Amino acid sequence: MKSGSRTNAIDAAAASWAIRSSGPMTLADKAALDAWLEADSRHRGAYLRACAAWHDSERLLAMAKGRMKPARRTGFQPGRLRYAAAAVVLLALSGLLALQLHARLSGNYVTRAGEVTRVALEDGSTIVLNSNTAVRVRYRSGRRDIQLVRGEATFQVRHDPVRPFIVRAGEVQARAVGTEFAVRRANDEVSVTVIEGVVEVHRANVAGADASQTLRRNDDLVVPGRQEPARRVALTPRQVSLAMAWRDGYIVFDGERLDAAAEEMNRHSSLQLQIADPALAGRQLVGVFRVGDSRTFARTVVSAFDATLREEGGQLILSGPQRQRETTRQVE
Amino acid sequence: MLQPDQIAWFAREVLPHEGDVRRWLSVRVPGLSTSDLDDVIQESYARLLDIGASRIAEPRAYFFVTARRLAYDILRRGPVVPIETGVDFEALKAGDDLPGPERHATARGEVERFCRLLEDLPARCRQAFLLRKVDDLSQREIARRMGIAESTVEKHLSKALGRILQGMTEPTPKPPVHEIHEERKQNQRD
Numbered sequence: 272m273k274s275g276s277r278t279n280a281i282d283a284a285a286a287s288w289a290i291r292s293s294g295p296m297t298l299a300d301k302a303a304l305d306a307w308l309e310a311d312s313r314h315r316g317a318y319l320r321a322c323a324a325w326h327d328s329e330r331l332l333a334m335a336k337g338r339m340k341p342a343r344r345t346g347f348q349p350g351r352l353r354y355a356a357a358a359v360v361l362l363a364l365s366g367l368l369a370l371q372l373h374a375r376l377s378g379n380y381v382t383r384a385g386e387v388t389r390v391a392l393e394d395g396s397t398i399v400l401n402s403n404t405a406v407r408v409r410y411r412s413g414r415r416d417i418q419l420v421r422g423e424a425t426f427q428v429r430h431d432p433v434r435p436f437i438v439r440a441g442e443v444q445a446r447a448v449g450t451e452f453a454v455r456r457a458n459d460e461v462s463v464t465v466i467e468g469v470v471e472v473h474r475a476n477v478a479g480a481d482a483s484q485t486l487r488r489n490d491d492l493v494v495p496g497r498q499e500p501a502r503r504v505a506l507t508p509r510q511v512s513l514a515m516a517w518r519d520g521y522i523v524f525d526g527e528r529l530d531a532a533a534e535e536m537n538r539h540s541s542l543q544l545q546i547a548d549p550a551l552a553g554r555q556l557v558g559v560f561r562v563g564d565s566r567t568f569a570r571t572v573v574s575a576f577d578a579t580l581r582e583e584g585g586q587l588i589l590s591g592p593q594r595q596r597e598t599t600r601q602v603e
Numbered sequence: 604m605l606q607p608d609q610i611a612w613f614a615r616e617v618l619p620h621e622g623d624v625r626r627w628l629s630v631r632v633p634g635l636s637t638s639d640l641d642d643v644i645q646e647s648y649a650r651l652l653d654i655g656a657s658r659i660a661e662p663r664a665y666f667f668v669t670a671r672r673l674a675y676d677i678l679r680r681g682p683v684v685p686i687e688t689g690v691d692f693e694a695l696k697a698g699d700d701l702p703g704p705e706r707h708a709t710a711r712g713e714v715e716r717f718c719r720l721l722e723d724l725p726a727r728c729r730q731a732f733l734l735r736k737v738d739d740l741s742q743r744e745i746a747r748r749m750g751i752a753e754s755t756v757e758k759h760l761s762k763a764l765g766r767i768l769q770g771m772t773e774p775t776p777k778p779p780v781h782e783i784h785e786e787r788k789q790n791q792r793d
Contacts, residue, residue: 327771
């Protein structure tokens with residue numbers, strides 16, 4: 272689609288209303304806007320969309336500062352000196368302002384079983400927390416400190432050469448300037464997977480070559496506890512994207528054993544799956560499930576492998592085929 | 604009306620995915636015209652607003668699903684169902700093939716695209732926009748400084764916003780040709 276080919280009357284009107292409502296409005300204007308918004312749900316959507324873009328352009332301008340050629344700024348006249356100075360101060364301040372926002376947004380983020388949460392930080396970085404995860408965010412002037420207390424999270428880091436983004440998980444420290452990576456912590460073991468860019472991983476209390484490693488795209492580093500050597504694996508892009516599917520609220524199985532798949536589902540749900548039949552546990556599964564949706568998973572197993580399902584004390588118990596089909600139906 | 608935090612939420616969680624949604628729908632639903640697509644997008648924002656940010660755990664997925672359902676409704680409403688376009692209605696209804704977030708929008712790419720959009724604006728339009736957004740001046744003050752009517756300022760700003768919005772939400776492009784050439788050159792050197 273060519274740029275400029277999209278002209279939509281509602282979008283044009285919505286842009287005008289977004290501009291008008293960004294300043295003081297007369298009562299007549301307000302009434303007219305309300306009437307327009309009431310007239311058609313598309314008007315409301317278009318207006319909201321325009322307001323969101325108007326809002327977002329501030330963030331983009333803040334990031335773009337210094338990149339625009341001075342000649343492109345407003346023309347300079349003596350009478351405007353004061354204003355020009357004010358503009359410079361404003362631009363300089365926007366950094367400070369952002370810091371204050373960071374201070375406000377610094378905090379602790381915790382997810383429960385079955386919960387996946389996206390945390391947008393004001394510098395434009397994003398953290399996505401998997402189930403049962405706790406993350407502590409502390410933005411300081413020279414660095415962006417993140418602590419992975421437990422669980423798994425991915426970090427999409429806005430490029431900022433003067434403020435490295437540092438994720439700590441136990442004795443492991445992953446440092447990035449602008450990139451995207453995942454850190455997972457289970458007991459003593461910490462793993463780091465690089466989705467995009469470069470990440471430096473440092474390990475406290477370890478000497479030699481193992482103390483510091485540079486990971487690139489699709490590299491996966493598993494650091495066991497107790498100073499054992501780290502294992503580094505190059506994953507395929509497909510493996511990485513399957514492993515990260517939880518961020519979109521999905522879990523993808525691509526030939527995993529059923530017991531391993533059930534265990535993964537259980538990480539995300541308080542309703543626990545149990546495979547009560549060894550033959551069934553060894554079957555392989557291909558499929559996509561919503562995070563936390565153990566019931567659908569169980570029903571899929573029932574129909575795919577002719578298994579039976581019963582629910583008992585907060586558990587979904589799957590076993591091999593049975594003669595009495597009626598018990599299965601009652602669960603539905 | 605709209606609360607500032609609602610707007611901020613849409614700016615952060617919905618708007619960045621619109622280009623992906625547009626591209627995805629235009630590939631998946633060939634019977635959809637450009638104006639249908641605009642309808643779908645506008646209607647999707649309205650639906651997401653009705654549901655409420657606090658109830659949407661995965662805005663991106665929700666945006667895709669909502670837009671797809673609306674696209675499906677529009678096609679069904681049409682006088683002739685365009686079977687020959689090969690629209691797979693069953694696939695449209697299924698919910699597990701949503702594309703994942705793509706990593707094309709690096710911060711630098713985003714800023715560069717935005718700067719290009721600004722540079723492509725007509726000079727007066729850009730001037731009004733920068734005075735409003737960077738210098739934080741009121742429309743009245745901008746009108747005084749530029750020596751034009753306030754209503755003209757509003758027109759400039761509306762146009763700037765319209766262009767920026769369109770640029771931000773273009774269906775996400777494939778990598779530019781010159782980058783592919785660069786890669787080839789590198790391969791040849793290797």
